[in-house]
Amino acid sequence: MIRPHRRHPLWLAFALHRVSGLLLALFLPAHFGLLGTALNGAEPLDAALAWTDNPLVKFAEFGLVFLLAVHMFGGLRLLALEFLPWSPRQKTLAAAAVALAAATGGAFALQLV
């Protein structure tokens, strides 16, 4: 339940940026660790990658791409807010960032299936 004073688009954009950033940071060590198995040749990496055939993992991959895209597009909005001439259309821009991220995640999901 979102408390009443937080029920507005830019607070939701903030929450999305923070949660996505936190989850991506937690995911990174696992990601790096998996790729690091290639130090011992292709077989260990293949063994690790076999795990990604699981549909649940595929759905998680879609989630990760969405999180990455929404953190990037949302972050670009924040950079523009701080360093470009002021735009009063922050709510629209935040919505656009989410839409672009959803499109990116969707493009990735279509390639997965």
Added chain:
Amino acid sequence: MLTPRLYLAQRLSALILAPLVIGHVAVMIYAVQDGLSAAEILGRTRGSIGWALFYGLFAAAVAVHAAIGLRVIAHETLGLKGRGLAALTWAIFALLLGLGLRAVWAVTAGGAA
């Protein structure tokens, strides 16, 4: 909980990351078309100075960006400050940079290629 220098590092790393993320997502959407295999990934990256630079920069920038981002979250939600907070920031930076560069090395140069 940011000094001007940390703030600049956070924003500059974000500026560096944005195009790298776009490139990374584009490669992912292209690469997952026929499922993931070690041979395909390593065939693309092994011996490529371009990919080594691309992902080396990516890993370094993400280590800076994530360390500062997690620092802020640790301060605001766990109440960490002072030396503890500085130590956590550097530890996250070192961990992500180490694991990241190891992964880049693994897929571009290292191992039994």
Added chain:
Amino acid sequence: MTTAQKSGSGTDTIGNHGTGEGADESAGSSAPGAALSVSVWRGGPGGGRFHDYEVPARESQTVLDVVSWIQQEAEPALAYRFACRVGMCGSCAMTVNGVPRWTCRTHVQRVAANGRLQIAPLRNLPVIRDLAVDMDPFFERWTAAEGRFHPGTTRHDPMAPVDPASPARREADAAIECINCAVCHAACDTVAADPDYLGPAPLNRAWTLLNDAKDEGRDAILDAVAGRGGCLSCHSMGSCTRHCPNGLDPMRAIAGLKRATALRALRGRR
């Protein structure tokens, strides 16, 4: 003569506002018998709880009218603060149905949910008693943000010309009508999370001074807002701008301070 009584607990409301009763007393009532269910937080620094009151509904009634009615008719000991009643003094802000608002210019009709109001003290400030909070921590932040004029000339010097059309003056003008009500301070989650954070209103004030052609404290202001808990702690969640009763945009002001701070750091003058 009261038409409402304090209930013994948060649940068993005893209101004798029933039909007919109180109609002769509330001469201005638009709908005799119509009543609001109002929960008012009562307590002190050690804690407290909501007490329920039945308050006659009237046309064009403000939330401050409701609180005043309760104090005058049902709960003489209720502590709350107001002065001007016309949105200028900034002393009557409270949390109404979970949202910080200036109560003197908030119409009940606009905020009541099914005839219910929940009124609490402002968030992020220590409670003195009931609906009155201690504003000292808020004003101490104004001082910490260098939210004061820094004169650089004497009466013998010519006055610095101020061009009302200049970009800097426009920025200052857009941010200057703050009434110090602390609604933004109560709305901001970064204030809640970070005890060092100066908060939207003091930073907004610093931004007006930074853009004031007559203020000579540029470096002092930037030192104050670049430090620990300064503008760089802001996450642009925009609750300040969303809830500012005067329509100011502290989020924009803080973004301006961030830019000025970053440029100064880039030039190596931190």
